[in-house]
Amino acid sequence: MTQPRTIEDLRSEVDQINRDLLRLLSQRGAVVAQIGHAKTQEGRPNHYDPAREEQQLKELEALNEGPFTTAAVKAIFKEIFKASLDLEESNDKKQLLVSRKVKSDDTVLDIDGVRIGGDAPPIIIAGPCSIESEEQMEQTAAFLAGKGIKILRGGAYKPRTSPYGFQGMGVDGLILGSRVAKEQGMLFITEVMDTRDVEIVAEHADILQVGARNMHNFALLREVGRARRPVLLKRGLSATIEEWLYAAEYILSEGNPEVILCERGIRTYEKWTRNTLDLSAVALAKQETHLPVIVDVTHAAGRRDLLIPLAKAALAVGADGIHVEVHPSPATALSDNEQQLDFAGYDRFIGALSAQLKQPVSV
Numbered sequence: 001m002t003q004p005r006t007i008e009d010l011r012s013e014v015d016q017i018n019r020d021l022l023r024l025l026s027q028r029g030a031v032v033a034q035i036g037h038a039k040t041q042e043g044r045p046n047h048y049d050p051a052r053e054e055q056q057l058k059e060l061e062a063l064n065e066g067p068f069t070t071a072a073v074k075a076i077f078k079e080i081f082k083a084s085l086d087l088e089e090s091n092d093k094k095q096l097l098v099s100r101k102v103k104s105d106d107t108v109l110d111i112d113g114v115r116i117g118g119d120a121p122p123i124i125i126a127g128p129c130s131i132e133s134e135e136q137m138e139q140t141a142a143f144l145a146g147k148g149i150k151i152l153r154g155g156a157y158k159p160r161t162s163p164y165g166f167q168g169m170g171v172d173g174l175i176l177g178s179r180v181a182k183e184q185g186m187l188f189i190t191e192v193m194d195t196r197d198v199e200i201v202a203e204h205a206d207i208l209q210v211g212a213r214n215m216h217n218f219a220l221l222r223e224v225g226r227a228r229r230p231v232l233l234k235r236g237l238s239a240t241i242e243e244w245l246y247a248a249e250y251i252l253s254e255g256n257p258e259v260i261l262c263e264r265g266i267r268t269y270e271k272w273t274r275n276t277l278d279l280s281a282v283a284l285a286k287q288e289t290h291l292p293v294i295v296d297v298t299h300a301a302g303r304r305d306l307l308i309p310l311a312k313a314a315l316a317v318g319a320d321g322i323h324v325e326v327h328p329s330p331a332t333a334l335s336d337n338e339q340q341l342d343f344a345g346y347d348r349f350i351g352a353l354s355a356q357l358k359q360p361v362s363v
């Protein structure tokens with residue numbers, strides 16, 4: 001009579017079967033990867049093929065003699081199909097131009113000697129929400145230039161919630177903003193909202209801004225991608241990080257590599273702040289992309305009393321700069337008067353950040 005086999009003996013047989021299964025699985029993975037590659041070459045939009053999976057499951061069902069139930073065998077093979085599909089897709093997925101996998105070193109913009117990103121010290125972009133008058137722009141630019149600020153912002157086209165709100169000065173605003181910035185040796189950044197205005201805005205502005213409400217405006221993204229100006233791309237109000245990066249990809253794919261990402265808070269259920277500043281998005285965008293990332297604290301908070309802690313936090317997670325609204329008299333501003341800083345407020349703001357602004361902050 002043969003002795004029953006010991007557990008140790010049986011286990012060593014199982015170990016050997018595991019090794020055989022793993023070898024077969026790896027072999028299967030290599031074949032699947034080739035199928036995936038062939039699908040990409042053929043230009044098939046979908047790697048997932050449910051009919052083919054179904055056919056294999058049917059065959060396995062017919063072949064199954066136990067001891068595992070057909071349901072168990074199917075579940076195991078469905079997992080194998082899923083892992084195979086992931087393998088196919090990760091091998092053949094088009095690498096995004098914004099991705100660090102395509103370009104591992106930081107993109108550093110150099111706009112007329114003003115450096116943004118990488119090892120450059122954090123940049124401050126400041127100025128009023130809207131361009132309203134000569135006096136307002138001249139006062140603000142002179143004040144900010146005196147503080148060493150290199151980029152002046154100001155909206156000439158305003159995306160207002162109500163069509164009856166102040167819509168901006170348009171071309172007159174562009175001319176005014178760029179003149180005043182030039183006089184103070186500053187760069188001028190302003191928002192472009194319409195594909196028809198890209199040319200005229202690019203003529204006057206040193207940096208084009210695509211606002212949060214236009215992040216999904218793919219025609220506009222393509223158009224600014226063709227413009228020969230750096231673009232600051234704000235994250236949409238309810239955009240996921242992936243959608244935001246795809247929006248940037250639109251610009252890069254049109255041949256414009258000079259994109260600055262700008263997190264400006266997202267819409268959540270929270271009411272005590274206008275938006276919720278998503279700091280994970282800043283850290284993630286820095287990790288996943290090579291582009292400079294800045295934070296618009298004004299819109300993120302929607303209230304002046306949070307600007308300092310939010311800006312400190314943004315720089316601490318690796319932001320390459322801060323965007324903040326400054327107005328000579330916020331109370332009488334034609335837009336955003338709850339959240340713009342006056343000159344004394346700006347001094348306190350920048351003073352509180354001084355230690356972090358002196359050197360580049362890395363993650």
Ligand SMILES: C=C(O[C@@H]1C=C(C(=O)O)C=C[C@H]1O)C(=O)O
Pocket residue numbers: 032035036047048049050052053056080081082084085088
């Ligand atoms: C490998 C293929 O791609 C996917 C993976 C499958 C698998 O692992 O068997 C089956 C169908 C597809 O969803 C294929 O189409 O053959």
